Each structure stands twice: as C-alpha cells, then as structure tokens.
Amino acid sequence: MVILKELGTPIKIVWCPGCGNFGILSAFKSALVDLGLERKQVVMVSGIGCHGKIVDYVNINGFHGIHGRVLPLATGIKLANSELTVVGFAGDADCYDEGWDHFCHAARRNVDITLIVHNNMVLGLTTGQTTSTSQPGFKTKSTPFGSISPPLNPIANAIVSHATFVARGFAGDPKHLQNLIVQAIKHRGFSYIDVFQPCVTFNYLNTYEWFRKRIYKLEDEGHDYTDKWKALEKSLEWGDRIPVGIFYKEERPTYLDQLPHLKAPLTKISIGNVDITEIMENMA
Amino acid sequence: MVILKELGTPIKIVWCPGCGNFGILSAFKSALVDLGLERKQVVMVSGIGCHGKIVDYVNINGFHGIHGRVLPLATGIKLANSELTVVGFAGDADCYDEGWDHFCHAARRNVDITLIVHNNMVLGLTTGQTTSTSQPGFKTKSTPFGSISPPLNPIANAIVSHATFVARGFAGDPKHLQNLIVQAIKHRGFSYIDVFQPCVTFNYLNTYEWFRKRIYKLEDEGHDYTDKWKALEKSLEWGDRIPVGIFYKEERPTYLDQLPHLKAPLTKISIGNVDITEIMENMA
Amino acid sequence: MKINELSVLIGGEAGAGIARSGFLFAKTCMRGGLHVFGTIYYQSLIRGGHNFYVARVNRERVYSQLDYTNLIIALNAETVMVHKNELDYGGGIIYDEDDIQLTRESLERNDLKLYPIPLKRIVREDLKERRLVMRNTVALGAAFALLQYDLRLLEGVLMDTFKANVAESNIKAAQIGYKYAEENFERNFGYRLEKLETSEKRIFLNGNEAIGLGAIKAGCKVYVAYPMTPSTGLLHFMAANERKYNMVVLQPEGEVAAINIAAGAAFAGVRAMTATSGGGFCLMSEGLGMAGMTETPLVINVAQRPGPSTGLPTHSAQGDLRFILHASQGEFPRIVIAPGDIEECFYETMRAFNLAEKYQLPVILLTDKYLLESQRSVEAFDITLIKIERGTLITERYEGEERYKRHKLTETGVSPRALPLTKGAIVRTSANEHDEYGFTTEDPEITTEMMDKRMRKLAFLTKEIEERNLAMIKFYGSKEAMATLISWGSTKGPIMEALKILSRENIVVNYLQVLYLQPFPKNKVEKVLDTAKKTIIIENNKTSQLSSLIREYTLRDVDHKILKYDGRPFNPGYLSRRIKEVM
Amino acid sequence: MKINELSVLIGGEAGAGIARSGFLFAKTCMRGGLHVFGTIYYQSLIRGGHNFYVARVNRERVYSQLDYTNLIIALNAETVMVHKNELDYGGGIIYDEDDIQLTRESLERNDLKLYPIPLKRIVREDLKERRLVMRNTVALGAAFALLQYDLRLLEGVLMDTFKANVAESNIKAAQIGYKYAEENFERNFGYRLEKLETSEKRIFLNGNEAIGLGAIKAGCKVYVAYPMTPSTGLLHFMAANERKYNMVVLQPEGEVAAINIAAGAAFAGVRAMTATSGGGFCLMSEGLGMAGMTETPLVINVAQRPGPSTGLPTHSAQGDLRFILHASQGEFPRIVIAPGDIEECFYETMRAFNLAEKYQLPVILLTDKYLLESQRSVEAFDITLIKIERGTLITERYEGEERYKRHKLTETGVSPRALPLTKGAIVRTSANEHDEYGFTTEDPEITTEMMDKRMRKLAFLTKEIEERNLAMIKFYGSKEAMATLISWGSTKGPIMEALKILSRENIVVNYLQVLYLQPFPKNKVEKVLDTAKKTIIIENNKTSQLSSLIREYTLRDVDHKILKYDGRPFNPGYLSRRIKEVM
Ligand SMILES: Cc1ncc(C[n+]2csc(CCOP(=O)(O)OP(=O)(O)O)c2C)c(N)n1
Ligand SMILES: Cc1ncc(C[n+]2csc(CCOP(=O)(O)OP(=O)(O)O)c2C)c(N)n1
Ligand code: SF4
Ligand code: SF4
Ligand SMILES: [Mg+2]
Numbered sequence A, B: 001m002v003i004l005k006e007l008g009t010p011i012k013i014v015w016c017p018g019c020g021n022f023g024i025l026s027a028f029k030s031a032l033v034d035l036g037l038e039r040k041q042v043v044m045v046s047g048i049g050c051h052g053k054i055v056d057y058v059n060i061n062g063f064h065g066i067h068g069r070v071l072p073l074a075t076g077i078k079l080a081n082s083e084l085t086v087v088g089f090a091g092d093a094d095c096y097d098e099g100w101d102h103f104c105h106a107a108r109r110n111v112d113i114t115l116i117v118h119n120n121m122v123l124g125l126t127t128g129q130t131t132s133t134s135q136p137g138f139k140t141k142s143t144p145f146g147s148i149s150p151p152l153n154p155i156a157n158a159i160v161s162h163a164t165f166v167a168r169g170f171a172g173d174p175k176h177l178q179n180l181i182v183q184a185i186k187h188r189g190f191s192y193i194d195v196f197q198p199c200v201t202f203n204y205l206n207t208y209e210w211f212r213k214r215i216y217k218l219e220d221e222g223h224d225y226t227d228k229w230k231a232l233e234k235s236l237e238w239g240d241r242i243p244v245g246i247f248y249k250e251e252r253p254t255y256l257d258q259l260p261h262l263k264a265p266l267t268k269i270s271i272g273n274v275d276i277t278e279i280m281e282n283m284a
Numbered sequence C, D: 001m002k003i004n005e006l007s008v009l010i011g012g013e014a015g016a017g018i019a020r021s022g023f024l025f026a027k028t029c030m031r032g033g034l035h036v037f038g039t040i041y042y043q044s045l046i047r048g049g050h051n052f053y054v055a056r057v058n059r060e061r062v063y064s065q066l067d068y069t070n071l072i073i074a075l076n077a078e079t080v081m082v083h084k085n086e087l088d089y090g091g092g093i094i095y096d097e098d099d100i101q102l103t104r105e106s107l108e109r110n111d112l113k114l115y116p117i118p119l120k121r122i123v124r125e126d127l128k129e130r131r132l133v134m135r136n137t138v139a140l141g142a143a144f145a146l147l148q149y150d151l152r153l154l155e156g157v158l159m160d161t162f163k164a165n166v167a168e169s170n171i172k173a174a175q176i177g178y179k180y181a182e183e184n185f186e187r188n189f190g191y192r193l194e195k196l197e198t199s200e201k202r203i204f205l206n207g208n209e210a211i212g213l214g215a216i217k218a219g220c221k222v223y224v225a226y227p228m229t230p231s232t233g234l235l236h237f238m239a240a241n242e243r244k245y246n247m248v249v250l251q252p253e254g255e256v257a258a259i260n261i262a263a264g265a266a267f268a269g270v271r272a273m274t275a276t277s278g279g280g281f282c283l284m285s286e287g288l289g290m291a292g293m294t295e296t297p298l299v300i301n302v303a304q305r306p307g308p309s310t311g312l313p314t315h316s317a318q319g320d321l322r323f324i325l326h327a328s329q330g331e332f333p334r335i336v337i338a339p340g341d342i343e344e345c346f347y348e349t350m351r352a353f354n355l356a357e358k359y360q361l362p363v364i365l366l367t368d369k370y371l372l373e374s375q376r377s378v379e380a381f382d383i384t385l386i387k388i389e390r391g392t393l394i395t396e397r398y399e400g401e402e403r404y405k406r407h408k409l410t411e412t413g414v415s416p417r418a419l420p421l422t423k424g425a426i427v428r429t430s431a432n433e434h435d436e437y438g439f440t441t442e443d444p445e446i447t448t449e450m451m452d453k454r455m456r457k458l459a460f461l462t463k464e465i466e467e468r469n470l471a472m473i474k475f476y477g478s479k480e481a482m483a484t485l486i487s488w489g490s491t492k493g494p495i496m497e498a499l500k501i502l503s504r505e506n507i508v509v510n511y512l513q514v515l516y517l518q519p520f521p522k523n524k525v526e527k528v529l530d531t532a533k534k535t536i537i538i539e540n541n542k543t544s545q546l547s548s549l550i551r552e553y554t555l556r557d558v559d560h561k562i563l564k565y566d567g568r569p570f571n572p573g574y575l576s577r578r579i580k581e582v583m
C-alpha cells in the first residue's frame, strides 16, 4: 500500500506557479493513498500538453504518449492486463480536439479505465490558443478577434454516449477532486472526470475566481446521479451557476466482462505452446 | 434551374437492388429540383463506402473524398466559395467511426453546409462489419459473437454540440426525405440529416420492415423543433417507437457570418496585387 | 489429352458466390493430391459488376495463375464476353443456356467446346431451391464430370464447408450437375484431372489466413483493426478465432485508435498486432513513430493496393514500399518484411513477433491484395520451426538496479523489458525523448545517446540474423544464368512460374527475392549483383521502388525494369515475354 | 576595441520575456544599419527552465549565431552558470547584483568585465512598476550604454513595438539603465556598436513570418492549421492578418481536419495552405495523397523538430526528409522545397503557390525550428520578383468540350482546371482512380494512363524549371576548391559562416545547397559532384538522408558526413573545425 511520500519523483515540476495542474496532481496522489493501491499496480497515461508532464511527477508506471491518444493507449493497456488500474490524463485540446474521435467510443465501449481531463479551456503548452471548450469571444493568438464558436459540451456528450461514470471536478478544490478520483477509479467501467484547471498564464478569463464564483456541488443540491435525464439537464447548466460533482453513474458490464472466454489477464496466458492443429485440419 | 432528367449521369448504378441508397439518391435529386438550384451551383462531397458512389450518379459538381472526411472537405469548399451549395454524403462508419472527430466540431462551427449520413448501421462496402450505430448483439464478421457496445447516438450528440438543424429521415420514404433535404439545404448553417438506409445485403436486422414498424413522424405528433430540451428528449427515444423528422432547428450566425471582413466569396477576391508593404514597414 | 494441368475461370456478378465456388473447386482439387493456386478478381462494389476466380491445378507445385484458361464457368454473359479470348486452344465453356446463346461461329472459335446447361432451371425445378446460388454447385458438378474427376471429393469439401442441411442440398446440386454433363456431353474435353497419392499433408488457404495462423501460433493476444481491403480478411479470421484462442479482437473507431490500442497492449506485455492498407497506415504513422520512440514491440500488416489515395481498393500493387520504410517523423529502427508466398506469410509472421519483442521495435509485414487474397495448397505448416523468443522480457520480478531503467543504455541497444506489475520495477516510457528511466528530457547529450542506442539495435539485429543465418533474401535457380530477376513480395508467384516457362525454352535466368527490406540486406544483394550478367527488376509499381533501394544501398542500377501498375498482378506468360524482350 | 562585431546572449527563465528582449536588442541594431541574426533556445515548458536568445551583430551580412558570446545579459543565475564558458576573451556580464554574486575569482576568468546592476530594485523603486519584466529593458539600456550605441534607436523600437503607455515606461526603463551604466561603469568594454549609413531597406523577421508574408503576397486565402511547434508562429501571423488580408484563418479540431479543409478550399478555387510538424504531418499524410490523386493544389509547411515521435518539441532537426518525400500510399508527383534562409522562405513560398496551381499538386515547404524561429535582418522583399501564375485555371466560362474533363489527358499531364460555378463545366474529382471526367474507375488501361498522366507533370515541371532557369540548387564559392560542402535547409546559415571562417584561414571550400528535394535536381547535383575534389555532407540528422538521395539519384556516395542530432543547430566554429578534421 503506497504512502504519499513514496509517490514523488526526482523530476522538478515545471508547471507555472499557481497552475491548476498542482491541484490535480495532489488530488491524484492522495486518491492513490486512499485507495490503498500499490505503486506497481497503477499505470498513468498522458497526452501531450502541460497536463502530460504529470506522468513524470508520480512514481508509478507511466506512458507519456502522443497528443490526443490517451484513451486508446489506456484501453490497450487495460485489455492486455486487467489487473492493472489504468488512469488517463488528457488535456482539453488533447481529448476534445485532437482526440475527440475516441471519446464517445470509449464511453460506449466501457473498458474499465479512468479518464481525467485537465480542462483549462486553452492550449497551454503551445503558448495559449483557443480550444473547443474556450468561451465565445475568448481572444488568443489563434483567435485574435475572439473565438466565434460555442464550446463543446463533453459532459453531455459523455452522458448521451452511454458513459457509466461522468463527473466534473475543480483543481481549486483538491479535496473534493480527490474524492471524485477515488470514486472514479473504484467504478467498474469507463469513468470520466472533467476537471476545471485554471491556466494562470494563458487563460485570463477562466480563473480560479471565475470558477469559484460559479461553481456549486451537485451533491449539495441533492442531485440523483442515477437519473440520466437529470444528469443531462445538469450537464447543460452553464453561466452563473456551474455544477461540479458526479453527474451520472450506472453499473453496466465492462467490455471485458462481456468476453466470457477470458478467465485471466491476457498477459498471464502462456504463449509457448498454442495449438493450431485444429484450424489447420479445417483447411486441409 | 435544373430539371430531373438533367441530373442523371452515364454511370451505371452498382448498388444492390433494393438498397436504401436509391431512396436517398432520388430524394436528393428531387430536392434539387424543388430548390430550383442550378447544376453548377451545387457541390456534392462524399466519403468512401457504398454511399460514396452517389457522387457519380448525380450530374453536378462532386468530390469523392477519402473515408471519414466529408465534413472537413465540405467545410473547406464552402469557406472558399460561399456562393456554392455544399452537400456532404457520408456513411455511418464514415462519419460516426472514422470521421467522428469532425462531427461535433462541425456542429459547433456552423458553417453553412448540409450533411446527409447514409446510416445503414453496417460497413457496407467492406462487406459487412459492425459500426458504432449497429444494434447490440448484431453479428458480423468482425463481431461474430455479436456487438457488445450500445450504439452511438449522433442525433443527441449533434444537439448538445450546438447543431442548428438536426433531422432524421428514412430512405424507405423518399418523399418525406426529399422535404427534409429541401429544408436542410435552405437552412443557413450546419444542417444534418441522419438517414436510416436499409442495407439489404449485410444488415439482416435493420430492414425496411424493421424501420417501418417503428418509425413515426415527429411532425405528426406536434413536436416543437425549436425546443432544444424536447428535441433532446426525442433524440433519446429508441425501441418500439423511433422518430423521424426535424428534431431541432435554430437560427444562429454561421461561421462566415461572423467574419465581417469578408464581403465577397474568397474565390472572387483578386490575388494579383496584394499589398504587403505595410507589414514590411512594421518589420523595418 | 492433358492430365492434371488445368486452368479454370469462374465468372459472374458480385454477390453471385464466385469466390466461394472457386474455393470449392480448388479445394476439391487439392483433396485429390493435386496442387492448386486460386485467385479472385473483384471490384469495389457489392452486387453486379464482374467478379472472377481463376484456379490453376497441376500435379506439381504451382505459384500463380496463368495467362490463359482451359475451362470457363460462366455465370453470366459478361464472363464469356470478357474472357473468351483467354481460352486456350480446345477450351470449354460451361454456361446457362437460358441466359446466354453461344455458338462456335459467334465466338469465332472452332476449337472451343460448348457445354450449355440449364443451371437455373435445374435449381428451380430439380432441386426445388430458391437460393439461385446453388446453380454454381451444379456447374461445379458438371465441370468435374467433364474433367472425369472423382465427385466424392467435391462432396467431402461441401460437407466440410457448409452446415449439414446446406451441404446436403449442395451435394445434390453437384450430383445433378455431374450427371447432366455425363449424360448430355461427349467425353471429348481435352483436359482431365486424376487423383494423385501424396504423403504430404496439405492445407488450402490465402495470405490473410496464413498471417492469422502465424499470429495465433506466435501468441498474439490483442488484435485491433479497422476494416480495410485487402487486410479485412485478417480481421475476420482473428475475430472468428477470438474466443477459442483467448484473444481480444477489437474493431475500434478507426486506425488511429487501432494502433494506439495495440501499442498500449504491447506496452502492458502481450503480443499485439494491427493491420490496414495505405490510407489507414497514413493514420497509423504517428503511432508507429511512438512505438519506435517508446521501444514498444508491435506487428503491423500493411496490405497494399493501388494508390495514390483510395485508388483501386480491391486490386493489387506494390506502391507503398518507400512510404513504409520512412513513415513517421524522425529516425528509428523498424523491420520491414515482405513475404512473397503463403508459407512466408506464416513463418515470417511468427518471426515478426519474435523480432518485435527481441529488439523492441515495430515490425511491418508488407503485403498486398494479390498475396493476401490468393489461395494456395501448401504443405501444412511446421509448427516446430520457429520457437517463441521474447528477448529480455521480465514479468515476475526485476532483480537489477534499485530503480528500474526501462530504456537502459546497453551495448546492443536493447534494454531489459519489465512489464507494469513486475515486482521491483516501475515501468515508465515517453514519446518525448527520455532518459534511461523514461523521464522526458531535452538534454542534448542524452538525446544523442538515446538516438544512438535505438539505432544500434539495427546493427545488433543484422549481426544476429547473419549469425543465425536467417533468410533475408532468397535465391532461386542456378548461379550461372543469362540474367537475374529481382523482386520483392507477391511478384514472387508469377516469377516462379515465369522461370519454369523460360527454362522450358532453355533460357536460364535466376531469381533474387528480397525478403527483408529493412534492415536492407546490402551485402547479400551485392553478392548477387556481383555475379549477375544482367539484372531485371520486376515490380507492381510505377517508379520501381526496389531499384531505388538497390541504388541507394549498392550504388548500382539494375539493367532493366519490368513494371506494371494497373492493379493486376503479372501473368507468368506475359512476364516471361517481357523478360525475353529485355534480354 | 571591436566595432560592429558582437554576439550577445540574453538568458533567463521561460516566461521572463527573453525572446522579446532579444528581438528588441536585435532590431535596435538593425535600425542602426547593422546586420543582425537572432535565435531563441527554449524548452517545452511555460515557466521556469532556461531560455536564451543569442543575437549576432555585424557590419556585414550574418547568417547564424557564433560559438561564443561577448556579452551576457543574465536575468537569472543559471544563465551565468550555463553560459560563462561561452564568453570570449574580454567578455562582459550584465546581471542583477541582488540575485547573483559574481566575482572574477569565482568565475575563474580574469579577463571578464562584470556589470552588476540592481535591475529589480530599479524597476520597483525608480520606475515604480509592478511588471518585473521591465528589468529586461533596464538591462538593454545598460547594454547599449556599454556598447556606446545610440539609445534613441532602442527608444524608437520600443515605440513601434508597444502600445503608447507601455512603450513610455519601457523607454524610461531603458534610459535609467543607460544612465546607470554610464555612471557606474568605466568605459572599458572592448566592444562597440556604431551606426552605419545604408541605402538598403531592411526588415527584421523570422522564417515563419517570411513564409506568412510570402503566402499573403501569393494570395493565400484560406489558412488552416492546428498549433504545433515550430509551425505555430505561422498560425499566429496568419491569424493576426486574417481581417486585413481578407482571409479565413481557422484552427480546426486537428491536422486531419486541417488538410482536408485546405484541400476542399483549394478544390473550390482559392490558394490554401496548412502547416504542421512531424506528428501532425503523419495525420495529414492521407490527405496529402488525396490532394495528389485529385490534383488539388496545396501548400504545406512541414516544420521539422527532433523525432522520433514527440521527441524534443522545441528544438531543431532535419530528420523528416525521406518521410516527406514518400509520405502517403502509392505514387504521385509532389514538390518538396527546403528553404535555407529567410529570403528563401519568402520567395519559395510564393513560388510554391505558383507551382502548386500550375502543376496541380501538393507542394511541401520543408523547414525546421531553427529556420522558422530564428530572426534575421534582410533586405525588404522584392515583391515584383515573382508574379502570380495560376496555370490553366478557368473561373468564368469553360469553352472546351461539351462535357468538361477535370482530369483530361494531356501531353504535359496538366489538365484545364475549371472551378465549381464555372459556366459550362461540371467539376468532378475522386480520390479513387478516375477517368478524365472524374468518375471513379477500376479499368486497368485508364489506371495506367492516369498514373502516367500525373507522373508526367514532374517531367514537364523539370523541363520548365530548367528552361526558366529557376534555382533548384544554389552554389556558393569558387569552382576550384579543396572540398565541396553539401546541405539542405537551415544548415545553410552556419555553413555560410563556416565558409567565412575557413576562408580566413585560407582553406578554400565551396558549398552546394540543394533547394529542391523533389523533383531532385539530379543533373545539377551531378555536375557539382563531377568537379568536386572531396564532398562533405552536413545534416542535422542521424542517417544522413540527403546523402541517401544523392546515392539513389547519382550512384555516388559523399566522402564525409558531418551529422548532429542533439536538437541544436551547428555553430559555425564547431562546424569549421569538423570540416577541417575530415579534410
Ligand atoms: C499531432 C500533434 N499535433 C499538435 C501537437 C502540438 N501540441 C503540443 S501540446 C498541444 C496541446 C496542448 O493543449 P491541451 O491538450 O489543452 O493541453 P494543456 O497544455 O493545455 O495542458 C499541442 C497541440 C502535437 N504534439 N501533436
Ligand atoms: C482510412 C480508411 N480506412 C478504411 C477504409 C476502408 N473502407 C472503405 S469503405 C469503409 C466503410 C464503409 O462503411 P460506411 O461508411 O458505413 O459506408 P457504407 O458502405 O455502409 O455506405 C471502409 C472502412 C478506407 N477506405 N479508408
Ligand atoms: S501554461 Fe497554463 S496549464 Fe501550462 S503550466 Fe502554465 S498555468 Fe499550467
Ligand atoms: S451492400 Fe448494402 S449499402 Fe451497399 S449497396 Fe448493397 S445494400 Fe446498399
Ligand atoms: Mg488545455
């Protein structure tokens, strides 16, 4: 069982001071402790972006992949070794722009992995451009006259795409986030947390302040997260009041649950002596 | 103004007899006549799949593109020449699998193009595999033990992604479909019609019969397509009763509407004498 | 009378069961101890159009179709129109007299034998069947009657191929056809098939199936692919075997997902594979580079078809060699193997998995439609020939340094490979440049060291291959020859046949098959070039990509190029004529 | 005392305004009639880490940074620690005495001049500013005092760069710095800058801006790109100019969308462009093939950085040449141009658009981080040099055959290009193989004809280029030389400087720059090789990709290779030493 101080690595953290990523990092580490997992059991997967560096800051298994491909990578790892706990860390551009192809499909497929999206509503590492969750009018070097498209609503997309665990957290409230991460990892199936992650360098609009003024907790208002319809209603809420917490949760057989022939993790199946004579007989 | 018989081409139609694509083809041709468009004004774009062949069967401008990229191609064409009417024809695998990255973004962006998805819930041209709209349990050569994931709900995804015209048609009712196409093309902004298109060769489940038994028309039940919430409710309806017709429609400035500097189609802007001295002055 | 030398063409519309009938015919021949090659030509459409299957039967090993045919089974009129000129002297046509009116006069061929049979009427009236496709089996029965072959062999094949009740009606159809031909036609067809005794155990399969078998035997546990002709057959084969062989076979949302899922699975420790064709490979190329950088073992079957772009999706070409060799940004080691026949599809796939794991890099099997979708009778595979080798894999407990280094700098370039969940090891990698531990770095020295480390694997590999004497090239024919043919991949089949034709004409040529394109077997190729009197390269592409490689590596050009890029494979007769022209 | 020969290094953390300060310094030098080169080194992070800008100033044209520096402006301690050994004899360090304690003893360099300034204190106390970044300007002011340069030039640059109020406080900061240095330091710094009169109109810009200017001037109307270092600067430049130049500049959901949107726009008739780096180019490669097949004119800037995979995202490399030459399945003509300097970025971009439209194919500008993000003072571009040529474009009315043939077979391979909405033409194309009308086909003859047609364009193009004497290579130095250097792309800068160094040592070498990589200027390269005494190739990659091309095309190897693949460009001193070593 891991203790917090074992989770550090020798790598210097190079996020901007005050970056929301710190909140996610600490929430994740504490969640691992809460969950009583061992270091070797857990694999982190990340995309490319400021968020992606998180893999270097936690002393567990890690795959710092390419931009946009957190979900397929995490899926592959879990399929191969179902004894691993696999947690993906993606950016908003990473997951909602470049990697959007995978999102709704991962939700449908329900492989037992967790996805945490560092949603700072900006491309951070490429020095600040508009992403698909940027607010209308948001001015950046790629939209100097302001973004002109309404933002994507990944929470709603997840819900209508049959995701079985859909939540939103706030990097400015790591305790709350920690709890969400614990529940997400415990959840059997695809679990997804969109995390509001203030980018103190490039997102002049969606600051800690901005979020704090608007955010409220679904659990504080008695939201029933087993009610899909209510969840959808909540997912459309935006403006003065923005909900965080668990929107939706349901139990549904995972992808691997539905493959009855698999009795053990694939990595444990010996490959030294596969017998293909029967197929060859059929070809004779 | 085009007349129906001018819309034929010398190319032999090679869809299977009875294929739902015939209904889409005839509905589209009739819609062009209804709209009183000229042949040179309209550009068809298609992906790869049985549906993609439609470009060869209509005597108007056409770009038979690659698999999954109908939306970006159509977007580019419209951006370049806003005087063109651009209609994309995609397959379900084409648009909801391979090309899913573009779908929600096209909805948000609201470029004034029309997308018609030939949704036969199967990969047709590659001889029948499961797609993301295939029903659970659907058996094909790629899922011989039956599909194990719930189908994607593109209508719902479109609505929550700010699409301004969302409809569903049925290839078995070309008259109704024709009317939908007319309205979709008339609509300013991104208009999208998912068309149930029975694949008589590979989809043994979702047959004309299957659809006919379940389909009802939204307009027959007084659905108010300006009500987003109602639209969403309808989009989740599946099973014994499945709605067709317009789910949602709203007026919102198109992408180009929001570029006030563009007074003419880009293709009409002369490029012979662009003056860059001012930028150079700034660099001096 | 020719015995056991036959070429048959079965033609009709798409959807008319042409491929199936061809398969049945060919397999029936194999069951009688004959050698068979069969190949299918079809268009990118589902119904209508024109499909045909060509089966070549012989008492000796066969490697490709021929230029001509001896018997046409025409399931529509178009088949006769398109192929009548391919009929050799004395050839025959089986056709439905209710569909097609044929006379020797109208065909302008006095030599032909016409075998009209009321195929559809038989199905409807005699068999009382609604499935019109049964007429194919009637025709097959008739064909075997003309060929005086043992009908029980076909019956056996039908029994093994279909479910009981379907098999039964097919057997009836075959019998009726057989009888009809016996009763209505003279025994004057110039070709006969005779059963041969053989102790060789043979199987009949295509390239996709051979690769699938190799993958299963090699212990592939995760197969992820999005359908794309001509690789789709492999997906179907793997999916059909998912449960029996404890695999996960997944068709994801596209090729980008496919390669990344496969890479994730490989990183976690199973043997993983994907397959696609050019357009899909484009989308995979970024993931390929990631596998290269993270030293993740992956096997990819890239199934060529004519490009550029969507091109001719159901036809064959060899236009992607250079692309595959250089795909993805930056420089990293990869292995590219181009099997040339069914046997190589099997054995090289097994080898590919070993190489991928031993050297921790992506291995590409570069194939094409003609190879993957042509069927051949081959000797059942020797499953003892290639042992599973997993290199430096560590699964239980890592006993090395206190902190495990996934990318440890070693002399060979290969690092010990612990898996996540291995005791004593935290496993970390990065698609960014990284240090030995897998932490991302931008340090110029480490960058240089890591590039050198990765590239060193190729040298190590080349050395090992040479030491173990694994075939990176193959050489056929005598050392002394008037010319040396050079090729890669599926052109091997027609070339092997062309060699036979030429040798019958006493023209002695030999043949260099380049099996490994990367690492390129420079020394071995050079040695062959050193003694070659004249070199003739044969490729299914426009720019002769193999000769560009030969130029690049050996600084020599080949003397002649025979290129074909119309989507169709070479026929051996045509090829031998072209060879003679340039000699 | 050295006058107008100076190298300055400004270093500090990411986010400390290093690039901006370097720009201000360099531009101030240019305004005084001096030549400047500036380049920025930074890491893939936003705050912290170590960034530095190197500015090289001279009375003569300069092409790259040097190996050493004369003055360091250290905005943190790390800058001194990392770079002190790069200081040439007698160099100076400007630093904040409150942050860093420096003595000649601790630096072990008696020759150095130390200029401690309380930068932050001045900002806080004298300027009463909260924006600490102003200290940079204080330091710049001080630097110009030491260099005895006219401060008004810096004031002018500040005025032109910032908004009025920001400019004002910066000017104040510069003045205070200037004064502080004048008052506190002896006039003993061994370097001085002096204004020079020049009639040449100069501009200061980097490669991305030069390409952007070229694109705008060429009439690019749709620019679509997803951010990716080091191409992102071009996106920013185009976005900033979207309104003024009547363009649509769009950042879509990814690179797959980007290239397809650009292709759609080009098909509809505007000049369209996209840019990316390796990983993004992987994702574009399928669209590239589609452009090739549909004969759609496209211009793509592929901005290299070290791979494989994500590699070193903010550094420089030349590892993608072979990939770019062969990307996408099948064979189709493309043009690949590798500009080597700022001027070529501009002119070759303009040319790229002309070539793309004239020959109806994709044109790739193959660049890299070092070229795109380094700045140089150059003569203002001659906008009359390259005229817009749109080839066979028809926009109003098509007057040819009754039924327009988008892919008409012609002798040159180029077809008349009507646009949708052209009267008398229905415009149709297909990513499948197609006939002249653009209808999909699988016919073997048409397939062959169409492949030949498309590939014919390359021959036509090569002929035209030769007739018009467009430079596909450039040659520098005298014909008679002890050795010939060969390179492509951004290595040009350091090589030009190395030539100067060598010639000062009376070592005569000349230099062949290969500007067009495809079509490869075989004859021209061969001619140079014919007379070269010894050839030395210089590349920023591991496998020497240009020499593989030379081998492939000319069947000759180069004599020596100088390769560097640590993400950093060559410095000219180092390079000239390596050249001497192999000579
Ligand atoms: C295929 C590809 N395209 C573009 C990039 C360049 N790139 C690096 S990080 C990044 C996105 C950063 O945005 P986000 O995912 O939101 O992460 P953040 O930095 O905000 O955490 C991009 C586009 C890349 N690495 N790969
Ligand atoms: C990148 C890429 N991957 C795969 C293919 C192979 N392919 C051809 S058509 C097709 C899909 C057909 O399904 P759908 O889009 O639903 O069209 P339908 O045939 O059902 O009309 C696929 C996967 C391709 N052409 N390109
Ligand atoms: S740029 Fe933004 S997201 Fe990136 S480290 Fe800085 S604050 Fe965080
Ligand atoms: S396979 Fe299905 S979708 Fe394709 S043409 Fe036939 S019926 Fe239509
Ligand atoms: Mg972000």
Ligand SMILES: [Mg+2]
Pocket (backbone or CB within 6 Å): B049, B091, B092, B093, B118, B119, B120, B121, B122, B123, B124, B131
């Ligand atoms: Mg479909």
